[in-house]
Amino acid sequence: MPTVLLIEDDVESRKRIARLFARHEWDVLETEDGKPGIELAFAKRPELIVCDLLLPKMSGLQVCRAIREKLDAPKIIIIAGRNYDIDRDAVLEAGGDGYFVKPLKWEKLAAVLKRPRRRPGKLTGRESPALKFHPPSTRIKFWGVRGSIPVPGPSTIGYGGNTTCVEIRTDGEIIIMDAGSGIRELGLSLEKEFGNAPINLTLLLTHTHWDHIQGLPFFLPAYKAKNTIRVLGYEGARAGLATILAAQMEVPFFPVSWKDLPGTIKIQELKKMEFSIGKTRVRSRFLNHPGVCAGYRLFTREGSIAFLPDNEPFEPLKLKLAARDGIHLHRARAQAVVQRSKLVEFLKDADVLILDAQYTDEKYQDHIGWGHGALSRVVSLALEARAKKLFLFHHDPAHDDHQLDEMLERARLLVLESGRPLEVEAAREGAEIWLSGPAPAR
Numbered sequence: 001m002p003t004v005l006l007i008e009d010d011v012e013s014r015k016r017i018a019r020l021f022a023r024h025e026w027d028v029l030e031t032e033d034g035k036p037g038i039e040l041a042f043a044k045r046p047e048l049i050v051c052d053l054l055l056p057k058m059s060g061l062q063v064c065r066a067i068r069e070k071l072d073a074p075k076i077i078i079i080a081g082r083n084y085d086i087d088r089d090a091v092l093e094a095g096g097d098g099y100f101v102k103p104l105k106w107e108k109l110a111a112v113l114k115r116p117r118r119r120p121g122k123l124t125g126r127e128s129p130a131l132k133f134h135p136p137s138t139r140i141k142f143w144g145v146r147g148s149i150p151v152p153g154p155s156t157i158g159y160g161g162n163t164t165c166v167e168i169r170t171d172g173e174i175i176i177m178d179a180g181s182g183i184r185e186l187g188l189s190l191e192k193e194f195g196n197a198p199i200n201l202t203l204l205l206t207h208t209h210w211d212h213i214q215g216l217p218f219f220l221p222a223y224k225a226k227n228t229i230r231v232l233g234y235e236g237a238r239a240g241l242a243t244i245l246a247a248q249m250e251v252p253f254f255p256v257s258w259k260d261l262p263g264t265i266k267i268q269e270l271k272k273m274e275f276s277i278g279k280t281r282v283r284s285r286f287l288n289h290p291g292v293c294a295g296y297r298l299f300t301r302e303g304s305i306a307f308l309p310d311n312e313p314f315e316p317l318k319l320k321l322a323a324r325d326g327i328h329l330h331r332a333r334a335q336a337v338v339q340r341s342k343l344v345e346f347l348k349d350a351d352v353l354i355l356d357a358q359y360t361d362e363k364y365q366d367h368i369g370w371g372h373g374a375l376s377r378v379v380s381l382a383l384e385a386r387a388k389k390l391f392l393f394h395h396d397p398a399h400d401d402h403q404l405d406e407m408l409e410r411a412r413l414l415v416l417e418s419g420r421p422l423e424v425e426a427a428r429e430g431a432e433i434w435l436s437g438p439a440p441a442r
């Protein structure tokens with residue numbers, strides 16, 4: 001008979017789950033807190049551990065991590081009385097196999113028991129660090145979510161103050177989208193993770209506005225000879241990509257020159273709008289933003305991710321410029337409609353959309369032509385593209401956490417009014433999203 005260990009302080013809930021397992025012919029071990037639970041797990045080696053998220057003296061995440069330090073085999077299910085995506089993600093990150101809201105249902109549990117254990121947890125033996133992100137898992141992590149300039153401080157501590165940088169791990173590749181100030185922390189974290197092992201990564205740049213490249217001189221992996229960094233992007237306005245990247249490190253702006261960086265850095269100017277990074281196919285598209293600015297869509301095995309950090313809606317700009325350009329309003333509007341429908345096509349059915357939502361609708365009226373998004377237009381774009389999840393991104397440096405919360409609420413209300421299914425979040429520094437082939441247990 002297989003054995004399950006129940007770690008749950010709510011007696012009624014624990015007895016209920018114990019009966020459920022007994023009915024399905026499992027041996028049941030029970031305890032009401034994390035420490036005895038961990039000891040029982042080590043002593044009895046159960047096949048399955050079901051643990052409450054909030055125990056009297058420990059969290060279920062701590063229990064999960066402590067068990068995973070030593071035991072790889074048991075499946076660990078965390079149960080909770082609430083349903084936040086962030087908890088679910090944290091459970092998977094801690095090495096758990098599933099996250100369920102109470103009461104626990106046998107059918108859902110059975111699905112987790114059947115499938116092989118996911119292994120994003122601790123490294124063992126001689127595994128290379130990159131291996132832990134092999135399929136079936138694609139992970140997106142936000143390191144910088146802000147536009148224009150870093151704004152650290154108490155009023156932005158919730159969403160974060162660093163400028164644009166998003167890390168994507170998929171199919172054994174590390175792909176970094178943009179090198180704003182958030183890339184500094186990412187660099188430190190990568191070096192800690194890889195230690196003496198070489199890091200191979202691709203930096204994909206949307207454009208060379210400063211908020212998207214300013215972190216690069218502080219990216220630690222570029223200072224280590226063991227590492228190889230491939231930089232991909234399109235020619236910048238007025239100069240080549242290599243020239244622009246080197247320029248921000250020239251005297252008198254910076255003490256270390258680009259060419260003196262010890263890491264192997266290969267800059268490759270993109271000429272095509274479709275290419276591959278390892279096994280991941282990438283499509284790109286130039287966006288409505290001053291200068292040359294690309295948006296990318298990555299097609300991973302587990303779903304597609306579109307990244308458009310700087311983009312302005314077509315119509316208001318077209319209409320504003322119509323008189324200056326000598327174009328009739330109806331013609332300008334028609335042009336905007338065509339451009340927008342091409343963009344919708346580019347984003348069609350994306351699993352994750354990361355879109356420039358810098359301005360509220362009101363603020364945008366004073367910033368038409370600045371190259372950035374307006375909230376309700378961003379939401380309607382995502383709805384029309386039938387995306388699954390939208391992240392509001394490239395937050396205005398003037399918006400504090402409270403204002404971003406309000407924008408998020410507003411966006412969710414718009415989705416609700418539309419009656420269509422679309423999840424909306426405001427991108428938050430440090431947040432991770434997993435795309436998994438077999439969807440994580442819900």
Ligand SMILES: [Zn+2]
Pocket residue numbers: 147148209211212309310394
């Ligand atoms: Zn920007």
Ligand SMILES: [Zn+2]
Pocket residue numbers: 207209289293310371
């Ligand atoms: Zn820009």
